[in-house]
Amino acid sequence: NAGVTQTPKFQVLKTGQSMTLQCAQDMNHEYMSWYRQDPGMGLRLIHYSVGAGITDQGEVPNGYNVSRSTTEDFPLRLLSAAPSQTSVYFCASSYSGGGGGRGAFFGQGTRLTVV
């Protein structure tokens, strides 16, 4: 019963490097999203997807790309890492239905440091 799996758990990048954070879920959830967590700012939505082939921007999308080729996977790409992207990143998935929804399920997080 894996739930939402994120890799890697930790990553150090140099400014300008690119990388992809992986996220996979095995619950057949339609909705997936990426958040960043920064002290004093809570969780801010980066990008989200309501199904395979459909993505949209959240609150802080600049510097990040996403794609959703399958229901299970939702990778987040950092195009050219900047120190401002140092953060903890969480992937989440949830059922699409409203009313009695079970809430969002989160991955274990990726702690990213950009030097």
Add this chain to the structure above:
Amino acid sequence: AQRVTQPEKLLSVFKGAPVELKCNYSYSGSPELFWYVQYSRQRLQLLLRHISRESIKGFTADLNKGETSFHLKKPFAQEEDSAMYYCALKPLSGTYKYIFGTGTRLKVLA
């Protein structure tokens, strides 16, 4: 604008004391409200949701539509309750986006 406000960044209480973590929301329609908990260096976990009206780990939360609040309460705090707590809102229909508050760190002192 849709917003979730948690006015306290840090709340410290002694073991056995009552706890109330405040959450106010701004939303024009009918939302679903949730509380999530994050223990040290762990993933966020759903604590409870207003629709189920349940009590988890001794915590309860009542949705007050008049005051647009969803405060989290526990009558007797335990040291293991020390964690980060996030209040979140999701519209009942039309979108799947969750809106999170900035979180309240609860410290339960021995």
